[in-house]
Amino acid sequence: MILCLKNKSILLAGCAIFLLTLTQCSNAGGTEAGNPSAKIVIGQMSSQSSQLTTLKTAVTTTCPADTIIATDSSAQQIEAQAESDCSFELELEKNTAYQIDFFLTDSFVAPLIVNNGGNLLATRIVYLDDSDNSIDLGVIDFANGDAIPEFEPSEQCDRDGDGIFDFDDTDDDNDDQDDDVEDDCDLDGYEDDNDDDTSECSTQSSQVNVARITEVSPRNTESHVSIDEEIDAHMSCLINSATVNNTTFSVTSSSQNISCEFDISEDEVSCSPQENYTPLTRYTVTIDGVFCSDGTRIPATQWTFTTEDDE
């Protein structure tokens, strides 16, 4: 307990010094200051094993990851190295969406999983606003192949600047299109307005007010997907559950047909795979023949994901 308190006060002192340094830098107004359009994202990785070993041995902290990589929709990457205390600081671009992944000695460890709103699927895509505020992810827990932040970025970003943070704002970009029907024509998790690569959009419908699939998980082209991961699809209408079955909602690889057990709630379908996916394999999800409860047919839609290397 004393150790914790002591550590905490050291940490606080460290933060205070860090803040002072930051203030001095910005007050100096010199050209050597960091990129003025940068959005700082900080976090602290937690590692249970390091706490256990600390009790028995000298203070050797083992971090879950040594490298943190943020990738935007055009595949531009920004990298940060973990400090010895497992903290990190990413210097990202404002008003940009990223997926943030953790690596250890060049091997993929986990994606950062966030919630951008109560009626949205958990996702790997973090949307940053254009304010100068930095984002604090807090302590990041690693469990079941996911990295879960203590604090949601969407509770610290206000993309339309109306005073309501994105998590609680039902229309983050104030374009009169609610977040849960915001267009993402290639279903890769980056909304059209924040997607620099929509080359896969030709096969998808992307019209407002047309019944369609608005969000999926795993998202299109996602990799490192767990071999037992649930598949979720969010529609723009209430779903006629009688039209959802293993023919109208299929999951296939070149050598496997995965059967689903479906759970349908209003505008969302979830497929629990009845067998594990094969590691390092590309799967195609096809929805063709699902109807809204008002009789409208959801346009046939297809997307792909690739499974993790199961070790």
Ligand SMILES: [Ca+2]
């Ligand atoms: Ca807002």
Ligand SMILES: [Ca+2]
């Ligand atoms: Ca929102």
Ligand SMILES: [Ca+2]
């Ligand atoms: Ca909107």
Ligand SMILES: [Ca+2]
């Ligand atoms: Ca997109």
